[in-house]
Amino acid sequence: MTTYYEEIGGFETFRRIVARFYEGVADDPMLRPMYPEEDLGPAEERFLLFLVQYWGGPTTYSDTRGHPRLRMRHAPFAVTPDAKDRWLTHFRAGLDEVGLTPEQDQQFWDYVTHAAQFMVNTFE
Numbered sequence: 108m109t110t111y112y113e114e115i116g117g118f119e120t121f122r123r124i125v126a127r128f129y130e131g132v133a134d135d136p137m138l139r140p141m142y143p144e145e146d147l148g149p150a151e152e153r154f155l156l157f158l159v160q161y162w163g164g165p166t167t168y169s170d171t172r173g174h175p176r177l178r179m180r181h182a183p184f185a186v187t188p189d190a191k192d193r194w195l196t197h198f199r200a201g202l203d204e205v206g207l208t209p210e211q212d213q214q215f216w217d218y219v220t221h222a223a224q225f226m227v228n229t230f231e
């Protein structure tokens with residue numbers, strides 16, 4: 108059975124999406140200060156490996172980080188509706204970068220929009 112991961116081009120496609128996403132985060136005055144580490148590289152790697160695993164690629168993420176527990180891992184950060192919208196804007200740029208088919212794009216976009224909504228933990 109072909110996984111979605113393989114279907115869209117495997118590791119290289121995910122790497123490009125996440126690289127573009129992090130370029131956006133690096134330049135975002137609201138999001139950048141939320142990332143605890145000076146170097147965004149390790150955070151980029153964690154997110155990349157998570158997405159690779161989620162879509163059927165290698166399970167390196169859980170092998171090294173354990174169960175994702177994403178909502179819990181975001182609890183230390185004030186994820187407001189505004190932060191979520193910015194986050195999604197950068198992810199949209201990442202998806203645009205790789206030019207998936209409309210069906211593939213919709214599938215990925217549906218997932219991240221729902222996941223991002225789920226991560227919101229601060230309302231003001």
Ligand code: HEM
Pocket residue numbers: 138141142143144149150153154157172177180181184186190191194219222223224226227
């Ligand atoms: C809604 C807006 C979001 C904001 C503002 C946000 C922000 C952050 C921040 C500040 C970190 C810590 C960086 C690090 O040291 O790893 C992080 C980690 C992470 N985020 Fe998000 N995030 C958002 C949504 C999402 C979504 C939708 C996903 C998944 C689809 C996701 C997946 C991850 C993963 C996998 C990690 C690393 C977890 C770990 O292993 O420690 N995030 N996020």
